[in-house]
Amino acid sequence: MTAIETSALKPADRPRRRGINLEKWGWIYMRASGVVLIVLIFGHLFMNLMVGDGVKAIDFGFVGGKWADPFWQWWDVLMLWLALIHGANGMRTIVNDYTNPGVVQKVLKGALFAAAAVLIILGTLVVFTFEPCPVGAPADLLPSFCAA
């Protein structure tokens, strides 16, 4: 009996891995979140940079006025979650491309995960615990509705 053919199986013959395919869902997430992010970020840029005096109008009172409306709170929180996960996952792809498996790769991916987790928690807390009329702050820095 001579040697059996090289044992490299074609992809189709390879036994299917059990369980959910995380890389597939990551691929789907990048596309699904990307489409939503275009709407959220273009809307964000239009409201903050194009309307009125644009970037010149942004201050504490501007943010307070926006987040007085739950619509913009949820807009920004959704943008925060989708964008950070999209960005961190994209960076993970780049780390996979330019590093070999090992300590460096683990550290880089750990840093990406930590940065995304910390900023998602921080940002969500900031949006939902925001105090538009802090006691003792000068009235001219606050949104106009604080005077009432």
Place this chain on the structure above:
Amino acid sequence: MPETSAGTLTTPAKPAKQKPGGTLYRGREGMWSWVLHRITGVAIFFFLLVHILDTALVRVSPEAYNAVIGTYQTPIMGLGEVALVGAIVFHAFNGLRIILVDFWSWATRHQKVLFWIVIALWVVTMLAFTPRHLINVFSH
């Protein structure tokens, strides 16, 4: 000596057939859209990290937030915002191109033409954004 070092990288056994532009992707629209998507993506990611931290200052005090957001309104940062929006708009439109190429066989065959459509849409969007933004930054 770039020529020599580049020469040592090529495998001698391979036929000298693969030159830039000689493949489907290398050196052509597909490669440049990939390169630009990466560079803009990384740039946007690092801006996002900073932007969440500066916005979080609203939780510290109105004075702290206003001090930092004031730096976004300077001429230099105003130009930086044009670059940032340019990166975002390219990443957005090219991302849509990627989705089309993935899911629609016509788009897969015409990915080169779609790249130039992305560039055209980018130019149109930036023509709408840049003058208005720069007027805001440089007036008042």
